[in-house]
Amino acid sequence: MRSGTNLPRVGGYNQAVVLDAIRTRGPVSRIELGPLTGLTNQTVSNLVRRLLDAGLITESGHAPSSGGKRRTLLMPRADGAYALGVHLDPDAAVIVLADLVGSVLQSHRFALPRPSVPEEVVDEVARAALRLPGSADVDPGRLLGLGVAAPGPLDGERGTLLDPPNFDGWRRVPLLDMFAKATGMPVALDNDATAAAIGERWIGGKRRADDFLFLYMGAGLGAGIMVNNQVLRGGSGNAGEIGHAQIDAGSRPCDCGSNGCLGPHCNPAALVDDLFARHGSAAARRLGLSGGPEAVRADWRLLRRAVRAGDPSATDVVRLAGRRMGQAVRGAVALLDVSLVVLGGEAFGGVEHVLGEEIDAAVNTTSVTRALGRVTVEPSLIGETAGAVGAASLVLHGRYAPGWRMLTEASAPR
Numbered sequence: 208m209r210s211g212t213n214l215p216r217v218g219g220y221n222q223a224v225v226l227d228a229i230r231t232r233g234p235v236s237r238i239e240l241g242p243l244t245g246l247t248n249q250t251v252s253n254l255v256r257r258l259l260d261a262g263l264i265t266e267s268g269h270a271p272s273s274g275g276k277r278r279t280l281l282m283p284r285a286d287g288a289y290a291l292g293v294h295l296d297p298d299a300a301v302i303v304l305a306d307l308v309g310s311v312l313q314s315h316r317f318a319l320p321r322p323s324v325p326e327e328v329v330d331e332v333a334r335a336a337l338r339l340p341g342s343a344d345v346d347p348g349r350l351l352g353l354g355v356a357a358p359g360p361l362d363g364e365r366g367t368l369l370d371p372p373n374f375d376g377w378r379r380v381p382l383l384d385m386f387a388k389a390t391g392m393p394v395a396l397d398n399d400a401t402a403a404a405i406g407e408r409w410i411g412g413k414r415r416a417d418d419f420l421f422l423y424m425g426a427g428l429g430a431g432i433m434v435n436n437q438v439l440r441g442g443s444g445n446a447g448e449i450g451h452a453q454i455d456a457g458s459r460p461c462d463c464g465s466n467g468c469l470g471p472h473c474n475p476a477a478l479v480d481d482l483f484a485r486h487g488s489a490a491a492r493r494l495g496l497s498g499g500p501e502a503v504r505a506d507w508r509l510l511r512r513a514v515r516a517g518d519p520s521a522t523d524v525v526r527l528a529g530r531r532m533g534q535a536v537r538g539a540v541a542l543l544d545v546s547l548v549v550l551g552g553e554a555f556g557g558v559e560h561v562l563g564e565e566i567d568a569a570v571n572t573t574s575v576t577r578a579l580g581r582v583t584v585e586p587s588l589i590g591e592t593a594g595a596v597g598a599a600s601l602v603l604h605g606r607y608a609p610g611w612r613m614l615t616e617a618s619a620p621r
């Protein structure tokens with residue numbers, strides 16, 4: 208929890224501190240906000256009045272009386288602000304409209320007809336995004352902007368997507384400026400795993416208020432890192448590339464040039480390949496898998512369904528991936544000293560528990576801090592739309608979280 212300052216002329220920052228405390232610890236009374244924020248009761252009272260007037264919080268009931276005057280409780284107001292979030296994957300876009308507490312009011316997923324032409328993708332996605340607020344009857348004055356989450360690596364300074372794997376035709380694409388022009392709105396950009404971690408913090412309140420590692424699986428694998436209640440971005444904004452951690456597995460070439468990276472073993476295409484390689488075509492046919500690059504999405508859905516139904520071959524390859532992830536996550540947990548690992552992203556849906564068991568075993572049997580307590584491994588509170596909800600939360604964080612720096616943020620063009 209961040210502390211405020213009682214010096215004059217820092218009202219904006221203090222207001223963000225109070226809103227963040229209400230959001231992450233609420234429902235909470237004015238009297239509790241003093242110790243939580245380090246602000247005087249008088250300052251808290253003034254700032255709460257301003258937040259009420261701005262429509263960002265609401266009074267909601269009373270705390271049980273302990274003899275004296277009953278204390279009014281404060282909560283964030285869902286309709287206080289809205290943001291759009293876009294998650295770009297190599298072949299599809301997911302767009303959401305989220306409110307101030309992170310609830311999704313509208314969501315839309317569509318395949319990209321010409322994914323290798325960035326200009327067309329941006330135009331199409333921007334048009335689709337701009338339709339959502341109208342269909343949800345949202346006050347346009349409370350729509351703050353658009354967040355974009357894309358697979359890394361990114362040039363954070365310039366808001367440019369460098370050359371993400373599986374994005375043919377995308378090299379040094381100035382995504383931030385393109386979306387700002389196409390929508391006329393403020394835009395924030397980050398990589399999908401970091402955006403997902405920020406979204407998890409935004410939605411999770413008390414449960415995600417401290418340190419955690421967000422393991423994100425979409426078309427590829429990445430990690431978002433939250434330490435001391437701040438996102439860790441690293442020097443170039445590309446921290447968390449856990450897919451390039453070296454593990455002990457058969458060699459599969461990685462885009463980075465190495466043969467020992469985790470990433471090439473932990474994506475839907477790799478798991479489908481593993482099923483064919485370890486259990487043969489007969490097992491694959493039995494599950495309805497057809498193999499080949501065009502069928503990956505459908506095959507991965509069938510494979511996950513088979514895991515949920517208890518099929519031993521399907522479960523075996525997912526467990527293998529979980530053990531491989533466990534090797535890298537164990538290192539990350541030791542390095543960062545986090546006590547929570549969250550699993551989320553479009554590709555995790557339905558198999559988090561199986562992967563989670565393997566990762567849990569890897570991080571807890573040999574953890575350096577096991578004398579202090581277990582590392583918890585659990586599914587994301589957001590689930591499969593973590594990338595898009597995370598993207599929307601970039602905008603909400605940028606506006607309302609105290610002391611947060613967005614990786615890159617562009618104002619609406621004039």
Ligand SMILES: [Zn+2]
Nearest residue numbers: 451461463468
């Ligand atoms: Zn690599």
